[in-house]
Amino acid sequence: MPDAKESLTDAQLTELIDIVKKIHGFDFSDYTEASFRRRIARVMMIKKLEFYDLKHLLINNPNFFQEFLEEITVNVTEMFRDPAFYKSLHTQVIPYLSTYQHIKVWCAGCSTGEEAYSLAILLNEEKLLKRSFIYGTDINTEVLNYAKKGIYSLRKIKSYAENYLFTGLPGSLTDHFTMMYDAAAIHSELKQNTLFSVHNLISDTVFNEFQLISCRNVFIYFETELQHRILDLFYNSLCPLGYLCLGNKETIRSDIFRKKFKVINQKENIYQKIGS
Template identity: 55%
Template sequence: MKNSLEPIPETITYEELSSLNNLIKHIYDFDFSSYSGASLKRRVSRIMELQHLSIFDLRTLLTNNPEYFESFIREVTVNVTEMFRDPDFFKAIKNEVMPYMQSYQKIKVWNAGCSSGEELYSFAILFIEGKIYDRTFFYGTDINSDVLAQAKLGIYDLHKMKVYAENYLKTEAEYTLSDYYTAKYNAASINHSLKKNILFSEHNLASDGVFNEFQLISCRNVLIYFNLELQKKVITLFYNSLANFGFLCLGSKESLRDTAFEKFRVIDKKNNIYQKIA
């Protein structure tokens, strides 16, 4: 698409990014304007660099190729995740949240921005070990259809599972992670017994609304990609989606803001775990 003698731009200006956002919203009705400008700029710049695109090339592809838009969305929204990431967080869930969960007859858990599913499967393991899995239903949602497809399969690189197993042991686990998957060649397949109460589906935190009432919502390291206005909107969405005395889990670099503090009490400040109280 580009003459090899021409310089390849590795960045996009904020003015160009704003114009690109307007183009996408006009053609596809998808609004990136509430995403963190710095994060979006960094990700779009990387796409342009890897694919050797100028801003003109990118606009042309997005205008004329809906299939390219789908791949563009996947690249922009891809997130990094792993099983039992931040073991101290999962220890806190086990010690400070699970005792509350024991008292519920039916439990619903929402992992918002679940990416390829590792975090939700981690929650499921804790609930199995807490002997409340059978009365719990787990929802994993993301905007990226590709990572959701991987989450539904529940098949991961065996080398990654070794890292996940180390994370799991740091949660003071009584078992081994290999109890929950079957290894074949270089892949690990999550056992059906862990998947049977889990549903993965598409949901856009920027535009979609409440779809259930949950006892636990986890959305870790997603809000950092949103601007302050969208962060407040999403926190309100979570508040409205939580049952009374339900729990909200945020990422290590995220926090509740403004009047939201009045509606939650802090369960674990270090691990960003809150409980709805009003």
């Protein structure tokens, strides 16, 4: 059984990627290698598997693949994560979005839904939610099922409430939830115009035209070539002068895409589509 210090050989890693792509239709070949190796080692350690056992399960046990996918995909998220980002969104983007009759938002790599609901709360505070629609997408069906419920532990809500406080939005985060013993449920009005569904950034195509796309803290797990392919997908999914939000550790480095996006906030990596 491998521990965190052990690593698969290059041949074994390539074989696993090939098996997952051929049998399950997920292509991990352009994920950053170091991160992918670590997460596979974690799966093998948790499940007490040798390489042969892991390969056998991926080939013969469809149910195991969902568990594998949950471990491989990173699902670290919070409501109002990086409050300064939401402050910038509030002051630099929302006023422009308010000029649209209908506002479509895509939260890509939404995990368990916290960011999508954060955007819903922000739009609701600005009286824009009723003419907005938020699409939350991910490749992991389990986290999407969690997101659809919109129920979070009180422990999480307490930490999220601190983020909310620093955004400068009125009231408190709990104003948007109904308390349920040891959990809290997001208000139904915030779920009404939100849809969670499966979308694979690597293989799926444009499915709508958006005024705002948020894909934060996802790019850091992708190699440069894949980042460029996804940036192209986002560019083609945005309406003219639509906004793209990346995480604060991510940026557009390609000269080609720098010409296609205007920097709105360099620190928070908020961009606006320019050109046609």
